[in-house]
Amino acid sequence: MLYGMYELQKAWLSSASAGASVVSEWLGNPRNPLGYTGFGPAVSSALEVFSHAAAPRGKPAFGIDSVTCNGKDYEVVESDVLHRPFGNLKRFSHAGLPKDAPHLLIVAPMSGHYATLLRGTVERMVENAVVYISDWADAKLVPMSEGKFDLDDYIDYVIEFLEHIGPGAHLMAVCQPSVPAFAATAIMAANKHPCRPVTLTMMGGPIDTREAPTEVNDMATGRPMAWFKQNLIQTVPLHYPGAGRRVYPGFLQLAGFMSMNLGNHMMSHYAMFKHLVVGDGESAEATKIFYDEYLAVCDMTAEFYLQTVNAVFKEYLLPRGLLTHRGETIDLGAITDTAILCIEGERDDISGVGQTKAALTLTPNLPDAMKRYHLAPKVGHYGIFNGSKWRATIAPIVEGWMAGHARGRLQAVA
Numbered sequence: 561m562l563y564g565m566y567e568l569q570k571a572w573l574s575s576a577s578a579g580a581s582v583v584s585e586w587l588g589n590p591r592n593p594l595g596y597t598g599f600g601p602a603v604s605s606a607l608e609v610f611s612h613a614a615a616p617r618g619k620p621a622f623g624i625d626s627v628t629c630n631g632k633d634y635e636v637v638e639s640d641v642l643h644r645p646f647g648n649l650k651r652f653s654h655a656g657l658p659k660d661a662p663h664l665l666i667v668a669p670m671s672g673h674y675a676t677l678l679r680g681t682v683e684r685m686v687e688n689a690v691v692y693i694s695d696w697a698d699a700k701l702v703p704m705s706e707g708k709f710d711l712d713d714y715i716d717y718v719i720e721f722l723e724h725i726g727p728g729a730h731l732m733a734v735c736q737p738s739v740p741a742f743a744a745t746a747i748m749a750a751n752k753h754p755c756r757p758v759t760l761t762m763m764g765g766p767i768d769t770r771e772a773p774t775e776v777n778d779m780a781t782g783r784p785m786a787w788f789k790q791n792l793i794q795t796v797p798l799h800y801p802g803a804g805r806r807v808y809p810g811f812l813q814l815a816g817f818m819s820m821n822l823g824n825h826m827m828s829h830y831a832m833f834k835h836l837v838v839g840d841g842e843s844a845e846a847t848k849i850f851y852d853e854y855l856a857v858c859d860m861t862a863e864f865y866l867q868t869v870n871a872v873f874k875e876y877l878l879p880r881g882l883l884t885h886r887g888e889t890i891d892l893g894a895i896t897d898t899a900i901l902c903i904e905g906e907r908d909d910i911s912g913v914g915q916t917k918a919a920l921t922l923t924p925n926l927p928d929a930m931k932r933y934h935l936a937p938k939v940g941h942y943g944i945f946n947g948s949k950w951r952a953t954i955a956p957i958v959e960g961w962m963a964g965h966a967r968g969r970l971q972a973v974a
Contacts, residue, residue: 562794563794563796564797574615574616580607580608581607581608581611581615583607584605584608584611588601588604601836601837602837604836605833605836605837606833608836613829613851613855617852618856619674619856620674620852620853622638622650622682623679624683624686626654627654627686627687628687629654629656629687629688630656632656634654634656635655636652636654637651637653638650638652639651640695641692641724642720642721642724644717644720645706645707646696646697647670647694647695647696647697647717648695648697649692649695649721650675650692650693650694651691652682652690652691652692652693653686653690657688657690661688661689661690662688662689662690662728662730662963662966663690663692663725663728663730664685664689664690664692664730664731664962665692665693665694665718665721665725665729665730665731666678666681666682666691666692666693666732667693667721667732667734667740667741668693668694668695668696669734669735669736670696670736670737671735671813671860672814672857672858672860673853673856673857674695674698674856674857674858675694675695676853676856678693678734678945680945680947680951681734681945684950684951684955685732685955685958685959688959689959689962692721692729694717694718694737696858697858699796699802699859700796700802700805700807701800701801701802702801702802702805703802704803704804709863709864710864710867711868711871713864714737714864715740715743715744715885718740718744719744719747719748722744722757725755726755727755728758729755729757730757730758730966731761731898732760732763732958733761733765734763735764735765735766735910735941736765737765738763738764738765738766738767738916738919739766739868739871739872739883741760741762742919743878743883743885745757745895745898746890746892746895747894749895749898756897756898757898758898758962758965759898759899759900759901759961759962759966760900760901761958761962762900762901762903762916762919763903763904763916763944764904764905764910764916764944764945765902765911765916766872766873766911766915767878767915767916767917767918767919768876768878768879768914768915768918768922769872769873769876769912771913771915771917772914773912774909774910774911775909776873776911777912780869780873781873785866788865788866788869789866792812792865793806793807793808793865793866794807794808794809794812795807802859805862806862807860807865808859808861809859810857810858810860811857813857813860828847828850829847831847832844832847835847871883878890878892879918892922892923893923893924893925894925895925896925896926897930898930899926899930899931899932899961899965900919900920900923900926900930900932901934901958901961902916902917902932902934903916903933903934903935903936903944903957904917904933904935904944905935905936905944906936906937906938906939907938907939907940907943908939909941910941911941917933932961936953936954939954
């Protein structure tokens with residue numbers, strides 16, 4: 561019922577957005593005398609803000625056309641190299657990369673937003689590496705005939721993606737996938753898998769959410785699992801390919817994201833309104849670009865979401881040594897030769913400081929020389945993997961870590 565009501569609201573807002581856009585353009589037309597009155601620019605700007613906020617959004621494009629490397633611009637080639645029902649493996653490269661350039665798999669979060677949320681991460685890393693990323697599917701578009709997708713399947717996908725890339729690859733997990741990426745690394749290490757990652761970088765990940773719990777953690781621990789099942793899980797409507805699938809809808813996830821920082825979002829839109837009134841289109845466009853990505857959300861399967869809430873945020877199974885994969889307990893002590901880099905933001909309000917760092921104490925058989933921790937000062941959750949501080953300060957640390965630990969494994973698997 562809730563999903564159906566949302567669809568009706570979306571249809572109404574889509575029409576209202578289109579109407580507001582038309583009136584805004586009419587008021588802003590230089591030939592319209594009302595545009596030169598006191599209220600003309602203000603009304604036009606207000607309607608433009610509403611039109612943008614209410615517009616329907618689909619899956620954004622990565623849109624990484626070129627990068628600058630060693631002072632030269634190179635065209636970036638984007639391709640899907642592996643197709644799977646619940647997510648494809650994308651590859652980014654350019655002609656300026658040397659033959660021995662590192663291969664990096666970035667595991668994107670399956671937490672409401674598309675993998676394009678990491679556009680800035682990919683764009684920076686592809687300067688010096690062949691970059692792959694998990695491009696997760698919108699669950700409402702996956703037919704029921706494709707079966708389920710849970711935490712075990714997520715781990716299997718990470719392992720399969722690493723197998724496709726081959727020996728010597730590096731692995732990076734941003735936020736939520738830190739847990740399954742860490743688990744996949746341990747499973748591959750225990751099996752002496754030749755494609756186990758050379759390095760594992762975890763950024764703002766909820767490895768042990770008992771450390772510095774945030775509002776996100778408090779929400780998970782403060783409600784029983786029955787509440788999540790009854791209030792957040794919905795059935796995909798009939799007009800989608802995944803009709804009948806039980807999901808945690810993207811629109812509910814977005815409502816949760818927005819409510820955490822509602823005041824900031826309102827001020828951002830008010831600032832956009834003021835920029836438009838005075839004709840500062842460049843500043844307004846920057847806000848629009850951010851919200852084009854932020855407001856584009858997708859559904860995740862109910863089984864994956866509920867398992868993650870229970871295993872990661874309620875039972876802390878991984879740090880307690882109790883997380884299983886296909887019935888087998890995951891042994892983090894099996895990791896002995898994958899160098900681990902943990903990165904956290906000092907102002908992270910989603911994964912508290914210490915939650916990712918916990919991974920370093922959970923790998924007792926990994927030499928200290930193959931462990932590193934970096935706390936990014938004055939950086940929030942999104943600033944860890946996007947923005948100027950990511951590009952100038954954090955990315956070079958990741959690149960240096962990859963370069964410093966690549967040679968030994970490459971020789972070992974040769």
